[in-house]
Amino acid sequence: MPSHRYRDVYSRVQVPLTDRDWPGKRLTHAPLWVPVDLRDGNQALAEPMDPERKRRFFELMVRMGYKEIEVGYPSASQTDYDFVRLLAGTGLAPEDVTIVVFTPARRDLIERTVDSIRGMPNPVVIHLYTATAPTWRDVVLGKDRDELRQIILDGGRDILELAGALPNVRFEFSPEVFNLTEPGYVLDICDSMTELWLATPERPVILNLPATVEVATPNVYADQIEYMHRHLDRRDSVILSVHPHNDRGTGVACAELALLAGAQRVEGCIFGNGERTGNVDIATLALNLHAQGVDPMVDFSDIDEICRTVEYCTRIPLHERHPYAGDLVHTAFSGTHQDAIRKGFAEHRRRAEESGVAESELDWRVPYLPIDPADIGRTYDAVIRVNSQSGKGGIVHLLETGYGITLPRRLQIDFARHVQHHTDTTGTEVTTAGLWSLFRRTYLTERSTVDNVRLVGWETTGGDTPAIRITLTVDGHERTSTHRAADPIEALGAAVNEAGIPVEILGLVQQSLRGGDDGDGGDGERALCLLEYRTGTVTGWAAGCGDSAPAAGMNAVMSAVRRTRP
Numbered sequence: 001m002p003s004h005r006y007r008d009v010y011s012r013v014q015v016p017l018t019d020r021d022w023p024g025k026r027l028t029h030a031p032l033w034v035p036v037d038l039r040d041g042n043q044a045l046a047e048p049m050d051p052e053r054k055r056r057f058f059e060l061m062v063r064m065g066y067k068e069i070e071v072g073y074p075s076a077s078q079t080d081y082d083f084v085r086l087l088a089g090t091g092l093a094p095e096d097v098t099i100v101v102f103t104p105a106r107r108d109l110i111e112r113t114v115d116s117i118r119g120m121p122n123p124v125v126i127h128l129y130t131a132t133a134p135t136w137r138d139v140v141l142g143k144d145r146d147e148l149r150q151i152i153l154d155g156g157r158d159i160l161e162l163a164g165a166l167p168n169v170r171f172e173f174s175p176e177v178f179n180l181t182e183p184g185y186v187l188d189i190c191d192s193m194t195e196l197w198l199a200t201p202e203r204p205v206i207l208n209l210p211a212t213v214e215v216a217t218p219n220v221y222a223d224q225i226e227y228m229h230r231h232l233d234r235r236d237s238v239i240l241s242v243h244p245h246n247d248r249g250t251g252v253a254c255a256e257l258a259l260l261a262g263a264q265r266v267e268g269c270i271f272g273n274g275e276r277t278g279n280v281d282i283a284t285l286a287l288n289l290h291a292q293g294v295d296p297m298v299d300f301s302d303i304d305e306i307c308r309t310v311e312y313c314t315r316i317p318l319h320e321r322h323p324y325a326g327d328l329v330h331t332a333f334s335g336t337h338q339d340a341i342r343k344g345f346a347e348h349r350r351r352a353e354e355s356g357v358a359e360s361e362l363d364w365r366v367p368y369l370p371i372d373p374a375d376i377g378r379t380y381d382a383v384i385r386v387n388s389q390s391g392k393g394g395i396v397h398l399l400e401t402g403y404g405i406t407l408p409r410r411l412q413i414d415f416a417r418h419v420q421h422h423t424d425t426t427g428t429e430v431t432t433a434g435l436w437s438l439f440r441r442t443y444l445t446e447r448s449t450v451d452n453v454r455l456v457g458w459e460t461t462g463g464d465t466p467a468i469r470i471t472l473t474v475d476g477h478e479r480t481s482t483h484r485a486a487d488p489i490e491a492l493g494a495a496v497n498e499a500g501i502p503v504e505i506l507g508l509v510q511q512s513l514r515g516g517d518d519g520d521g522g523d524g525e526r527a528l529c530l531l532e533y534r535t536g537t538v539t540g541w542a543a544g545c546g547d548s549a550p551a552a553g554m555n556a557v558m559s560a561v562r563r564t565r566p
């Protein structure tokens with residue numbers, strides 16, 4: 001790899017701090033969130049959003065509770081301009097939602113931007129940007145430091161002239177590529193802008209400091225933000241904002257450390273769409289706060305609806321492993337994780353019952369699940385899925401949640417071997433219904449045409465000492481026997497032994513069947529008997545279903561008999 005072609009961040013920009021406070025700080029409250037999906041996210045789409053998509057996305061953000069939304073770059077396209085006009089002319093944006101519009105420092109484009117917001121009933125932020133880093137000055141804009149400073153201040157003056165008198169308008173400035181700009185230079189420009197725009201605590205100016213292209217470890221960005229936080233003039237009249245991108249895959253970390261370093265506001269995209277590897281993912285940021293016990297002040301309780309809308313509007317599918325939101329992130333396939341999750345859920349339910357606190361309100365400590373999937377509208381069903389990496393814990397969980405069956409531990413171990421063989425052979429996942437079907441095939445050993453032992457019937461005989469009469473056919477011959485037994489199951493066990501079939505019943509467990517994709521055990525069966533038996537030196541398991549516990553027990557004995565006579 002020709003790594004020698006690249007320079008580390010320290011040789012590209014002065015990193016200003018040698019001592020810093022941010023490592024000792026904690027995140028204790030949500031920042032001001034500003035989704036920029038309709039501007040920065042939109043400009044990164046191969047097919048930018050049409051008006052219907054923009055509107056749908058905007059309405060989603062409003063429903064989620066975002067109070068400041070960057071809605072577009074009105075001087076760049078008619079769609080963006082028209083969308084801002086739509087907001088100005090309808091009640092689409094609730095009155096407490098601030099509308100942000102974005103513009104470069106060019107008078108013609110600023111004029112068009114200001115035109116777009118005329119009559120807007122909502123608070124508005126006009127967001128001016130210009131790149132300030134040396135490479136952009138030299139290569140892109142062809143301006144030296146002073147010339148560029150002049151362009152930015154001219155842009156600021158134009159905005160003041162055209163929109164300064166509008167009482168609902170505030171101003172934002174972004175020195176694009178802040179993270180590669182000389183700290184003293186960018187500080188001077190930012191101070192000049194707050195002076196020009198007469199920033200006050202009542203009408204604060206937003207200074208937004210982007211990591212336009214992420215180039216350093218997050219601690220470097222945090223140092224840069226803390227430097228600005230400490231040295232900016234009129235600090236109480238500035239809202240310090242960050243706008244990380246994700247080129248190194250650490251956009252979220254950059255935003256979190258920047259908040260520790262003094263930032264108050266974060267611009268990003270829900271699920272992190274945006275140029276190249278994306279803007280910082282403000283869904284992950286918010287849910288990270290939630291997972292630390294901090295109210296994110298945005299509603300993610302219907303994550304599936306949020307995913308559907310974002311995917312529709314961006315035409316980009318969400319990765320299955322996307323933090324919090326991906327289809328698989330609350331799913332465990334691996335055996336030991338499933339075991340821990342199942343035990344965790346059981347403990348959670350028990351604690352809820354004992355304490356009288358609702359499960360949805362109780363402290364969360366289920367292993368391997370950072371948050372309760374139910375908080376974001378996901379059900380428990382998807383949490384555990386079974387494939388060849390799974391163990392008995394997952395299998396047991398699915399049968400428990402799907403059919404209400406609790407397998408005894410030795411049967412769990414036995415059935416897990418059959419499931420393993422099945423998943424190894426097919427190479428696929430097995431659903432809850434698939435597990436139940438495999439269970440039936442393995443242990444219920446249904447009646448077949450080649451049956452050579454059948455239970456014809458049984459009855460309790462009266463008299464002083466009641467007994468149970470059993471009628472079987474064995475190899476085509478009917479035989480009836482009477483047994484003094486505690487119950488018909490024991491009597492049937494004795495009858496088959498007398499018929500020369502050495503099946504010894506070691507123990508049995510009766511269960512009731514419920515739910516499941518196919519409603520019950522099949523044919524209206526509501527009872528299940530799980531039976532452990534011994535034949536010779538070999539022990540095994542069999543099961544029977546029925547409309548009552550005795551019927552299920554008798555069927556279980558007959559399953560055991562069939563399992564011993566292939």
Ligand SMILES: CC(=O)SCCNC(=O)CCNC(=O)[C@H](O)C(C)(C)COP(=O)(O)OP(=O)(O)OC[C@H]1O[C@@H](n2cnc3c(N)ncnc32)[C@H](O)[C@@H]1OP(=O)(O)O
Nearest residue numbers: 040043073075076077104105106129130131140141176212
């Ligand atoms: C990091 C970011 O996300 S920044 C936002 C980027 N977003 C977009 O570019 C999407 C919308 N943009 C557009 O539709 C177009 O670029 C427009 C309408 C704004 C301008 O279009 P054009 O006039 O054709 O210019 P073009 O797209 O080629 O932009 C380059 C010009 O803008 C200048 N420029 C770039 N940024 C800025 C700025 N912030 N302020 C002033 N001028 C700028 C460049 O120096 C260059 O000028 P030159 O033609 O004299 O060399």
Ligand SMILES: CC(C)C(=O)C(=O)O
Nearest residue numbers: 129174176177210212
């Ligand atoms: C100009 C700012 C806000 C930006 O979009 C970026 O730097 O990525």
